[in-house]
Amino acid sequence: MMGEKNRSRNELEQMSHDVRFSILGTLTLTCGDRNVQVGSPKLRVLLATLLLSPNRAVPLTRLAMQLWGDTPPEDPRRAIQLYVTRLRAALDSSRDLLTTVPGGYQMTLNADQLDLLRFEERIDAALQSTDDEERVQWLHEALILWRGEPCEDVPFHDSHFAELSQLAERRLQFEEDYIDIQLRLGRHTDLVPRLRRLTAIAPLRERFWVQLMHTLQSMGRQAEALQTYALIAARLADELGVDPGEELRAAHQQVLAHDANSTASACAPTTTCPVVPRQLPPDTARFTGREVYLAELDKFASPRDDSARALRLITVDGAAGTGKTALVTHWAHTRCDQFPDGQLFVKLHAPQSPPPTPQDILGALLRALGQQPGDMPADLDERSATFRTITAGKRMLLVLDNVAESAQVLPLLPGPGNVVVVTSRHRLRALSSAHGAERIELDVLRHEEAIELLGRFVGRERLAAEPGGAAAVSDYCGHLPLALVLAADRLADVATVRELAQELASEDDRLDTFTTFADAQTDLLASLDSAYRNLKPDAARAFRLLSLWPGSRIGVPAAAALAGLRSRDARHLLNYLADTHHLRRVTPGQFALHGLLRLFARSKATELSGPERTAAIRRMLDWCLHSAVNAARVLGDDLPFRSVSRQPPAVAATFTSEAQAIIWFETELDNLGQAVRFSAQTGEYAHAWQIATTLNEFLERCAHQVDHTPLLRLALTAAKNDAGYLGEAQILALLAHNHLRLNRPGQALRLYQQHLAVLRQHNDTGLIGTAYGNIARALTRLGRTDAAIDHLRYALALHRRLGDRRAEARGLHLLADTHMRAGRPAKAVVYSQQALTIRGCIAERFDAALSHHQLGELQVALGNHEKAVVYLRTSLRLFQEAGRFDHEANIMTVLATALRHTDNRHGSGHLKRAVQNIAQHDVRPAASPHKQICNRG
Numbered sequence: 035m036m037g038e039k040n041r042s043r044n045e046l047e048q049m050s051h052d053v054r055f056s057i058l059g060t061l062t063l064t065c066g067d068r069n070v071q072v073g074s075p076k077l078r079v080l081l082a083t084l085l086l087s088p089n090r091a092v093p094l095t096r097l098a099m100q101l102w103g104d105t106p107p108e109d110p111r112r113a114i115q116l117y118v119t120r121l122r123a124a125l126d127s128s129r130d131l132l133t134t135v136p137g138g139y140q141m142t143l144n145a146d147q148l149d150l151l152r153f154e155e156r157i158d159a160a161l162q163s164t165d166d167e168e169r170v171q172w173l174h175e176a177l178i179l180w181r182g183e184p185c186e187d188v189p190f191h192d193s194h195f196a197e198l199s200q201l202a203e204r205r206l207q208f209e210e211d212y213i214d215i216q217l218r219l220g221r222h223t224d225l226v227p228r229l230r231r232l233t234a235i236a237p238l239r240e241r242f243w244v245q246l247m248h249t250l251q252s253m254g255r256q257a258e259a260l261q262t263y264a265l266i267a268a269r270l271a272d273e274l275g276v277d278p279g280e281e282l283r284a285a286h287q288q289v290l291a292h293d294a295n296s297t298a299s300a301c302a303p304t305t306t307c308p309v310v311p312r313q314l315p316p317d318t319a320r321f322t323g324r325e326v327y328l329a330e331l332d333k334f335a336s337p338r339d340d341s342a343r344a345l346r347l348i349t350v351d352g353a354a355g356t357g358k359t360a361l362v363t364h365w366a367h368t369r370c371d372q373f374p375d376g377q378l379f380v381k382l383h384a385p386q387s388p389p390p391t392p393q394d395i396l397g398a399l400l401r402a403l404g405q406q407p408g409d410m411p412a413d414l415d416e417r418s419a420t421f422r423t424i425t426a427g428k429r430m431l432l433v434l435d436n437v438a439e440s441a442q443v444l445p446l447l448p449g450p451g452n453v454v455v456v457t458s459r460h461r462l463r464a465l466s467s468a469h470g471a472e473r474i475e476l477d478v479l480r481h482e483e484a485i486e487l488l489g490r491f492v493g494r495e496r497l498a499a500e501p502g503g504a505a506a507v508s509d510y511c512g513h514l515p516l517a518l519v520l521a522a523d524r525l526a527d528v529a530t531v532r533e534l535a536q537e538l539a540s541e542d543d544r545l546d547t548f549t550t551f552a553d554a555q556t557d558l559l560a561s562l563d564s565a566y567r568n569l570k571p572d573a574a575r576a577f578r579l580l581s582l583w584p585g586s587r588i589g590v591p592a593a594a595a596l597a598g599l600r601s602r603d604a605r606h607l608l609n610y611l612a613d614t615h616h617l618r619r620v621t622p623g624q625f626a627l628h629g630l631l632r633l634f635a636r637s638k639a640t641e642l643s644g645p646e647r648t649a650a651i652r653r654m655l656d657w658c659l660h661s662a663v664n665a666a667r668v669l670g671d672d673l674p675f676r677s678v679s680r681q682p683p684a685v686a687a688t689f690t691s692e693a694q695a696i697i698w699f700e701t702e703l704d705n706l707g708q709a710v711r712f713s714a715q716t717g718e719y720a721h722a723w724q725i726a727t728t729l730n731e732f733l734e735r736c737a738h739q740v741d742h743t744p745l746l747r748l749a750l751t752a753a754k755n756d757a758g759y760l761g762e763a764q765i766l767a768l769l770a771h772n773h774l775r776l777n778r779p780g781q782a783l784r785l786y787q788q789h790l791a792v793l794r795q796h797n798d799t800g801l802i803g804t805a806y807g808n809i810a811r812a813l814t815r816l817g818r819t820d821a822a823i824d825h826l827r828y829a830l831a832l833h834r835r836l837g838d839r840r841a842e843a844r845g846l847h848l849l850a851d852t853h854m855r856a857g858r859p860a861k862a863v864v865y866s867q868q869a870l871t872i873r874g875c876i877a878e879r880f881d882a883a884l885s886h887h888q889l890g891e892l893q894v895a896l897g898n899h900e901k902a903v904v905y906l907r908t909s910l911r912l913f914q915e916a917g918r919f920d921h922e923a924n925i926m927t928v929l930a931t932a933l934r935h936t937d938n939r940h941g942s943g944h945l946k947r948a949v950q951n952i953a954q955h956d957v958r959p960a961a962s963p964h965k966q967i968c969n970r971g
Contacts, residue, residue, distance in 0.1 A: 053128040056149045057085050058205075059181025059325070060482055061188050063124070069481050070124055075189050076101055077124075080117050082188040084132070084141040086197060088148055093138040100190060114139075149179045150201075157208060166215050173212040178329040180205055187482075206236055213245045222252045224336055226371040237269060240279050247285045253371075259289045311376040311402040314433070315359075317367040320490040323483030324361055327474060331365045334472040335372070335453045337429075346453040347469055349462050352476030353615035353628060354561035355516030358457040359435050361476060366431055366455070373453070375428040378402060380446070383436045392445045396421055399432075399446070414445060422449040431455070438568065440464035459565050461613040478513035478628070481505075487515065491522035496531065503531035510538035512629040516558050520548045545633055562634045569614065576607045577616055578642055579650050580627060581635035584712035585705030587626040592705070595657035595685045596650055624701075655721040658709045661687035661702075662728035665695040670880060671731035699732040707745050714752040722752035723761040730768050734775070742772050763792040763801065767808060779815035786812055803832035803841060807848055819856040826852060843872040843881060850888060859895040866892060883912035887921065891928050899935040906932060 056062040061082050063070045072078050083100045084092055098110040107113045118139060122129035131147075133140050145151040153176045160172035184201050209232055216225055229246040236242060243266040250259035263286045267278050278286070327350075334348045350358050366377055378399055383389040396417040400410055403424055411417050426449030437443055437458040443465060447454060456462065456471070465471035479487065485504055489497045497504040511517035521534065524547055528534045538544050548558035569577065579597050580588065588596075594604035608625050611617040616635075617625040627635060639647070668689045689695040699706075706725055713722035726749035733742065746769045753761030770785035790805040806829035813822035826849045833842040846869035853862035870885035890905035906929040913921045 053125060053131065054147055055081075055085055055143070056181070057082060057185050058149045058153065058179050059183070059186060061085075061185050062480070062482070065125075065128070071481065072121075072124060074120075077117055077120060078188050079190060080114070081121055082185045082190070084139060085143075085148060085150065086185070086201075088141055088143045088151055091135045091138050091140045097138065150184075152176075153179050153205075157204075160208075160211075166219060170212060170215045170219065173208055173215070174333070177205070177209060177212060178326075178333070181325045206232070206239065210241050210245070213242075213249075217245065217248060217252070220252075221337060222249050224332070224369075224372055225249045226253070227368055233266075238273070240266070240270075240282050244281050244285045247282075247289060251289050256289055260286075263289070310374075311378055313379040313402060314366050314377050315363050315379060317364050318360055320487065321360060321364045322487040322490060323479060324357075324364075327361055327476060328365050328368075330474050331362070331455070332369070334474075335369070335431075335455075345447060345450050347447070347456070347465060347471040348454070348474065349456045349458065349465055349471050350474045350476055351458045351461050351615065353514075353631070354459055354565050355514045355558050355630075356476045356478060356615075357515035358476050360515065362433055362435070362455050362457055366433060369431075373429055373431040375430045376403075377431040377433070379433045379435065381435045382442055383438055389438065389442070392442070393417060395446060400424070418445045418447075422447070425449040425452055427451050429453075433457070437462065444469075459615055461615075463613070479515055479518070481508065481513065484508040484511070484513040484518055487518050488522055491519065492525045492531075496525075500531040503535045506535035507531060507538060510535065510544060510629075514558075514628070514630060516561070517548050517630060520558060541633055541636075545630070545637065548630070558630070559634070562631070565614065565616070566634070566638065569616070570610070573607050573610050573614075573616075574638075576604075577611060577635050578639045580611075580617070581632060581639045582647070582650055582654065583705075584708035585702075586708075587620050587624050587705070589624050589701070591661075591685060591687055592654070592657055593625075596654040598650070598653055601685070651716065651718070655709060655713055655718055655725075657686055658702075658706060659721055659725050659728070661698070662706060662725055664688050665698050666728045666731055668692055668695040669731040669735070671728075696732065696736060699729075700736070703729075703732075707742075710745055710749055710752075714748050719752040719756040720761070723749045723756060723765050725749075727761075727764050727768065730771060734771070741776055743769065746772060759792055759796045759798075763789055763798070766792065767805070770808065770812070774812060774815065777815075779812045783809065783812035783816065799832065800836065800838075803829040803836070803838070803845070805829075806832070807841075807845055810848060810852065814852050814855055819852050822852045823849065823856075839872055839876050840881070843869045843876075843885075846872070847881075847885060847888065850892070854892065854895070859892050863889065863892050863896070879912055879915065883909050883921070886912065887925055890925070890932070894928055894932050894935075897935075899932040902932040903929065903936065 052065060054064045056064075061072065061078055063072055063081070072081055079100050080097065083097060094111055094114060097114050098106050101114070101117070102110065118132065118134075122132055125131060131142055133142060143151060145155045156172045156176035160169045160176065163169045163172060184198050190198070213225055213229065216222075226246070226249055229242055229249060232242045233239075233246060243262060247259045247262050250256070250262065263278070263282065266282065270276050270278055277283075331348065331350075335346055350362055352358050366373075370377065380395055380399070382395070393412075393414050396414070397407075397410060399421055400417065401407065405420070405424070411420060428449070428451055430448065430452045432446070432448055432452060432454045434443055434446060434454065434456045437456050438460065440462045441464075443454075443456055443462070456465065461473070461475070462471065466473050478484075485497065485508055488504060488508065507521055508518065511521050521538070524537075525531065525534055528537070538547060545559055549560075566574065566577070576593070576597050580593065583592070583596060590601055590605045590608060593599075593608055594601045597604060597607070599607070605623075608617060612619050612625060616631060617627060620626050642650070664686060669692055687698060689698065706729065710722050710725050713719065713725065726746060729742070733740065746765060750762065750765040750769065753765045766785050766789040770782040770789060773779075773782040773785065786805065786809045790802065790809065793802050793805055806825045810822040810825040810829070813819070813825065826845055830842060830845040830849070833845055846865045850862040850864075850866035850869065853859070853865065866885055866888045870882060870889065873882040873885055886905045886909035890902045890909055893899070893902035893905060906925055910922065910925045910929070913925070
């Protein structure tokens with residue numbers, strides 16, 4: 035993320051909120067919509083140690099103990115500083131979350147950013163509540179945050195064992211409280227699977243076994259309760275050599291003393307037992323991860339006070355291959371106890387097969403419930419009513435798999451008291467809005483889950499031997515479960531994981547790996563094609579065109595230009611494609627194509643005619659170019675405007691403020707870079723170099739330390755291929771600016787000289803003066819001030835001859851700057867005042883602010899502090915009026931110095947405000963050419 039220094043404090047806080055940490059399980063770090071890999075073991079230890087003590091200072095001694103134990107390096111403080119620097123780099127725009135405090139470091143976080151804090155927040159709420167319903171809800175929200183043992187993948191030193199054990203114990207304590215409350219409320223059916231998991235986690239914790247026995251007894255399952263007692267009694271004897279405790283023995287006696295009639299079968303000998311269907315497909319033994327989604331299903335499906343009257347409806351939607359059916363099937367198998375009246379499963383659509391009719395489906399459901407064919411009505415409405423009547427008041431699960439639209443579901447809904455889970459590739463809005471369905475949107479696997487899934491198929495040892503190869507295969511599969519399964523199958527035919535990664539690296543052939551001609555059910559390409567063929571024609575066309583977009587994400591205006599549509603129509607199609615999971619919503623108004631879907635869309639783009647494809651590319655590149663030109667002009671850079679000859683499209687973005695332009699550049703910078711590369715590769719050379727010229731002013735302000743040399747080199751080649759000198763000259767200048775920003779004045783000087791040579795060759799006197807000024811900047815940075823002054827005098831003469839007053843003022847300003855660096859502040863004042871006079875005459879507010887700032891620093895250097903205060907305050911006002919707060923910190927720093935020398939008590943306040951400004955805007959203080967002079971004064 036670049037350019038945060040131009041954002042407000044609220045925007046920076048919002049960006050920090052986009053960073054989320056999880057430690058109640060594996061350690062994960064998420065920035066916005068991407069997972070950040072903290073791969074180094076030492077770095078993971080550092081991060082986890084800080085997160086285990088959020089909002090508290092962690093001493094260096096403790097950090098050193100966790101990182102190295104009893105064998106620290108020679109300089110542990112320096113080593114920790116290096117790790118902290120790397121960690122801040124991983125945090126990117128939210129690096130301010132990690133602060134240096136006396137004697138150590140601190141992570142400052144809120145509950146939205148760390149699951150441990152959310153856990154504690156909800157536990158506190160539960161402890162303060164006196165209402166069981168409210169308490170159990172708070173406990174539920176706290177406990178679903180746990181995904182395993184805390185920081186289970188972090189190689190901690192032994193000294194952390196006590197802290198982690200205490201945290202795990204705290205979780206188990208509140209699990210006990212949660213179950214006690216549920217038992218008091220009479221909610222037993224959901225507890226058995228939970229207690230079985232807990233007894234597996236803590237097999238010697240007798241309280242969980244007691245609760246399991248009470249739960250089974252309350253459900254009329256005395257035999258299982260007695261078996262449970264026998265199991266824990268045997269384990270205690272074998273592992274500890276002790277008898278069950280008093281509470282366990284009491285629970286055992288309670289089960290034995292229970293009335294035998296309560297354990298009798300629900301079917302009397304003179305009646306026929308009702309049919310209890312068990313139609314779930316087999317569960318997969320290799321199911322991996324998805325704890326968050328399983329917890330959501332638990333939450334939405336759990337009984338409530340109105341469970342006898344209400345129907346619980348849940349939709350699970352996601353793209354083809356995300357594992358919707360596998361998720362629901364696995365969840366249903368592990369929650370069978372919740373549905374004692376049976377589980378029904380209906381597949382509504384399979385690839386290359388027509389969907390069954392609602393009458394046929396209802397007929398099959400009624401037969402599964404024991405209805406005789408002769409007793410079934412033929413009419414759809416009557417069959418639907420019969421199904422609702424038979425199922426009313428029961429506790430059954432109905433899974434409707436692969437639904438195409440909401441209308442398919444409505445006739446198949448059972449009576450109240452039951453749970454229906456619907457899977458679909460589409461977002462079924464009607465079920466949510468009109469029928470109160472709870473929605474779960476299934477995404478691809480997290481990186482760790484993807485690696486784990488591969489390991490379950492091919493063996494963890496094989497993956498561990500080639501960790502880089504496994505990560506590459508996972509990334510090429512886009513973390514899509516079906517793609518990962520097919521890749522694992524392909525590993526049986528190749529020698530190494532790295533070999534498969536190299537095979538998948540080819541975008542042209544990658545999709546072939548995921549094609550299984552023998553099995554349409556697991557053929558990813560067939561699944562993608564089936565979903566594509568169900569799109570509306572205009573959406574299918576938009577999907578094909580989107581594959582031409584070179585960036586990672588696209589907004590509505592760009593999509594409208596690409597497809598030649600009005601923004602309203604483009605927004606409708608993008609939302610439709612997102613609802614059908616052909617696109618992913620990244621942020622409001624911003625969309626992205628999944629990696630494999632992009633390749634699939636590209637394969638379908640061959641259906642575009644040549645002229646249609648060319649016209650779409652031209653519209654797209656014209657939008658990028660002219661939107662960027664408009665943004666650059668608002669920032670005060672008119673060079674791109676002068677050099678671009680193409681007619682602007684009507685849909686190009688426009689801006690009314692510098693803040694809007696900067697935000698747009700920040701959002702689109704990656705896309706613009708990709709557009710330059712795409713243009714150069716496809717022969718659209720004019721677009722390539724012209725788009726590159728629009729970036730200079732933004733990079734000067736907001737991306738000082740970012741090296742764009744490779745991109746600009748590509749633009750330079752395109753400019754030369756465009757057979758025009760102007761593009762070559764401008765890109766040479768931008769390359770030089772880039773090196774100067776990165777403090778490489780020697781390389782910048784050589785490029786500025788090449789830039790001048792091109793202009794001289796074509797006798798472009800209008801730009802030759804500017805070229806001399808640029809050479810002078812590089813010479814000054816190299817300490818060659820006399821040579822710089824000679825170049826500036828020549829440049830100034832050219833500007834005056836051409837009558838270019840603004841360029842003349844800029845030259846005078848640079849002359850003043852160079853004389854300051856040479857230690858001649860009095861002479862610098864003369865040139866700076868001349869520049870200010872010209873800038874005042876031509877109403878250049880921003881340039882006038884620069885001159886006032888320069889004169890203020892010069893007066894400080896000369897000891898004229900009263901004059902300096904006047905100049906600096908004027909400069910501060912002009913910059914603020916222009917919205918250029920990036921200069922504020924430097925001005926206030928110098929102003930504080932001047933005020934101290936005038937015995938003004940406000941000096942320290944200005945200095946404090948300068949520090950706050952630097953922190954608020956992440957301002958890199960501009961290198962002041964007057965600093966040495968001020969120090970001498």
